[in-house]
Amino acid sequence: MVLSPVIGKLLQKRVVLASASPRRREILSHAGLRFEVVPSRFKEKLDKASFPTPYAYAIETAKQKALEVARRMHQKDLRAPDVVIGADTIVTIGGLILEKPVDKQDAYRMLSRLNGKEHSVFTGVAIVHCCTTDAQLDLEVSEFHEETTVKFSELSEELLWEYIDSGEPMDKAGGYGIQALGGMLVEHVRGDFLNVVGFPLNHFCKKLVELYSLPRREDLRRVKHDSIPPVDTFENLSDVEGSGSDPAQGDDGGGHGRAEADGDRTQAPAGPQGTDSHGTGESPPPFPAGLLELIDGFKASKALFVACKLNVFDVLKVDGPLKAVDIAGKIDASVCGTERLLDVCVALGLLEKTDRGYRNTELADVHLASDGEYSLHSLAMHSNDHFWSLFTDLELAVREGASAAFGRKAEEPVQSKHKTLQFMRAMHGFAMLTARQVATAFDLSQFTSACDLGGCTGALARALTQEYPRLKVTVFDLPEVIEHVTCFQPEGRRTDRISFMPGDFFKDDLPEADLYILSRILHEWPDDKVCELLSRVSSRCKPGGGILVAEKILEDKPAARGSLPASLNLLVRTQGRERGLPEYRGLLERHGFRDVRLAHAGDRLDVMLGTRASPP
Ligand SMILES: Cc1cn([C@@H]2O[C@H](COP(=O)(O)OP(=O)(O)OP(=O)(O)O)[C@@H](O)[C@H]2O)c(=O)[nH]c1=O
Numbered sequence: 001m002v003l004s005p006v007i008g009k010l011l012q013k014r015v016v017l018a019s020a021s022p023r024r025r026e027i028l029s030h031a032g033l034r035f036e037v038v039p040s041r042f043k044e045k046l047d048k049a050s051f052p053t054p055y056a057y058a059i060e061t062a063k064q065k066a067l068e069v070a071r072r073m074h075q076k077d078l079r080a081p082d083v084v085i086g087a088d089t090i091v092t093i094g095g096l097i098l099e100k101p102v103d104k105q106d107a108y109r110m111l112s113r114l115n116g117k118e119h120s121v122f123t124g125v126a127i128v129h130c131c132t133t134d135a136q137l138d139l140e141v142s143e144f145h146e147e148t149t150v151k152f153s154e155l156s157e158e159l160l161w162e163y164i165d166s167g168e169p170m171d172k173a174g175g176y177g178i179q180a181l182g183g184m185l186v187e188h189v190r191g192d193f194l195n196v197v198g199f200p201l202n203h204f205c206k207k208l209v210e211l212y213s214l215p216r217r218e219d220l221r222r223v224k225h226d227s228i229p230p231v232d233t234f235e236n237l238s239d240v241e242g243s244g245s246d247p248a249q250g251d252d253g254g255g256h257g258r259a260e261a262d263g264d265r266t267q268a269p270a271g272p273q274g275t276d277s278h279g280t281g282e283s284p285p286p287f288p289a290g291l292l293e294l295i296d297g298f299k300a301s302k303a304l305f306v307a308c309k310l311n312v313f314d315v316l317k318v319d320g321p322l323k324a325v326d327i328a329g330k331i332d333a334s335v336c337g338t339e340r341l342l343d344v345c346v347a348l349g350l351l352e353k354t355d356r357g358y359r360n361t362e363l364a365d366v367h368l369a370s371d372g373e374y375s376l377h378s379l380a381m382h383s384n385d386h387f388w389s390l391f392t393d394l395e396l397a398v399r400e401g402a403s404a405a406f407g408r409k410a411e412e413p414v415q416s417k418h419k420t421l422q423f424m425r426a427m428h429g430f431a432m433l434t435a436r437q438v439a440t441a442f443d444l445s446q447f448t449s450a451c452d453l454g455g456c457t458g459a460l461a462r463a464l465t466q467e468y469p470r471l472k473v474t475v476f477d478l479p480e481v482i483e484h485v486t487c488f489q490p491e492g493r494r495t496d497r498i499s500f501m502p503g504d505f506f507k508d509d510l511p512e513a514d515l516y517i518l519s520r521i522l523h524e525w526p527d528d529k530v531c532e533l534l535s536r537v538s539s540r541c542k543p544g545g546g547i548l549v550a551e552k553i554l555e556d557k558p559a560a561r562g563s564l565p566a567s568l569n570l571l572v573r574t575q576g577r578e579r580g581l582p583e584y585r586g587l588l589e590r591h592g593f594r595d596v597r598l599a600h601a602g603d604r605l606d607v608m609l610g611t612r613a614s615p616p
Contacts, residue, residue: 006208007032013082018069023179023198024087031201038073040065040086044099049603053349054092055145058124061088063141066128074137080130087126089198091174093119094366094374095433096602101175107164110175111185116154120362121174121196122147125204127211144207146200148191149362150178155185303344304368305384308377312345313360313368321359367429373490374432378425385422420480421487424457428488430604431459431519437601438519438550439463442609444471447546451476451513453505453537454521457488458498465497472497474511478504505533510540519550520605522584524576534591543614547593553606554580584608 011034017024020039028035042065051057066086074080091098093113101107122145129140168182169175176182178189178196194201307313310331316322319330328338342358345351350364360369370377438460444450448470452461455475464473475485479502501511506529510516516537522530537547579587585596585608593610601607 016081018086027199042068055122062086062124063126084128107169107175118151146195151187308380317369321357323357376429382426428457435463441599441601441607447515450515452517515546538591541612
């Protein structure tokens with residue numbers, strides 16, 4: 001790959017870096033690029049839960065930063081620059097996205113989380129090509145991301161605070177700067193170092209080669225139909241005249257789309273014979289890339305489920321990297337089928353393909369192998385074995401409503417030991433990822449006893465006892481669940497402050513406690529059952545006692561993507577449903593709980609805390 005000529009081609013263009021990051025400026029100017037710096041005013045507040053992956057979030061933020069600058073410059077000068085570059089760097093660990101710390105305590109929380117562990121750094125990059133025709137701004141976006149894995153040493157509290165007091169963490173994602181003092185915290189790095197610093201230069205150059213070496217189909221089409229080529233950049237910069245292949249086809253996970261001045265749109269491909277899809281010479285509708293992704297979404301889920309079921313991630317965690325033929329032997333499957341499945345997993349970001357064979361990404365090691373503390377393997381298996389077939393009845397459930405569909409092919413009760421365990425593992429995986437955030441959403445230190453109703457494996461109980469040294473927690477769940485809880489207690493971390501009690505919260509006496517917890521329980525039930533349960537809790541709870549409810553609360557604005565499948569789950573599964581804050585608040589108040597407060601516990605859950613009022 002020839003790097004400098006491709007950077008050289010940009011020298012003929014007015015290039016703007018839409019970033020205030022001094023590191024990005026330095027990396028790009030060292031590479032010989034000439035550009036202006038116009039920091040973006042885009043507020044980095046996108047809803048993380050609405051993105052399928054952390055890097056999708058970073059890419060979208062990068063894109064919005066660049067688009068904001070392009071539009072602002074166009075408005076101001078009536079002429080936008082030729083190219084605007086935006087980037088966003090995030091640090092991710094255990095499903096959490098860490099951006100820049102807001103204060104020293106926040107930096108401490110981030111660095112403690114990274115301490116002694118491996119994490120990923122993603123930078124999303126957007127390259128926006130601007131073209132102004134008749135004062136109209138036409139924008140075309142190319143985007144990609146790069147991942148680097150960084151391992152921190154075990155660091156003492158003292159060192160962490162010394163580092164925080166140096167002031168270095170404050171303007172850096174994850175609260176550290178690998179290029180300076182923060183380099184001392186790092187044991188090893190896998191991948192592009194500059195990507196951690198804030199800009200993946202190598203991938204950027206490859207992207208430029210891809211963009212500027214091959215004229216894209218849409219450019220050829222536009223040259224043919226429009227009198228003025230919209231982006232003169234490409235004809236001028238092309239090395240390979242007349243080559244008709246479409247680099248977007250070979251895009252390595254990055255996108256390639258078009259945005260309009262007042263909103264984002266994806267570029268339509270040329271219709272047959274290079275005409276637009278209407279055959280009229282007018283612009284075809286935007287290419288519905290997101291829609292096609294949705295249409296294909298079930299294939300991606302199924303590929304993940306099958307790879308989990310065949311234990312691909314377990315095999316690679318122990319023995320990877322391995323060639324397809326060796327993996328096929330270990331999972332007892334055909335070589336050609338295995339190879340295809342593995343390549344799909346690479347495309348989905350679950351595996352990496354190296355010269356030595358396939359290996360797990362960190363995501364797969366942590367969440368898709370079956371043995372990890374934060375494994376979601378059983379959640380994937382539960383979705384495959386249980387929800388997949390229920391969802392084939394979605395049409396019926398929608399036509400007839402939950403209650404009509406319920407009972408026909410309704411849920412088989414979770415009976416066999418295997419099913420119970422799979423269900424418990426599935427719940428446990430999710431609870432392990434959310435328990436700490438639920439436990440710390442409010443200060444619960446005034447309570448000395450709690451009862452977690454339907455607390456399953458005790459994941460939340462453990463987070464609560466770790467957080468509150470005075471608190472004793474009783475986990476109350478069905479006998480068939482309590483029977484298996486010992487499998488889920490981590491060796492060496494048992495505490496006599498947690499006890500497990502078998503029982504049915506609709507029938508049996510509830511244990512005595514200062515605080516009653518219903519975490520992801522109420523959405524499972526219809527209103528009459530919710531009222532029955534809340535009235536049982538209310539009559540057992542002493543005045544001044546508390547109720548803690550964790551649920552994903554429906555919002556008035558269009559629901560976050562993450563909560564949508566859950567609301568459909570409930571349609572095909574039980575008669576329960578998601579509820580909004582006023583409804584939950586009303587239910588709690590009706591059952592004698594006042595001062596209901598709300599806190600967010602990460603992207604997937606909200607927590608409400610109410611106090612039992614004295615009876616009138
Ligand atoms: C992990 C790490 C990050 N960073 C800096 O963290 C900021 C991320 O924040 P951002 O939101 O992507 O960028 P920004 O600084 O707010 O600038 P902008 O592009 O204007 O949003 C960027 O600065 C990066 O260099 C380092 O300097 N070293 C490191 O090891």
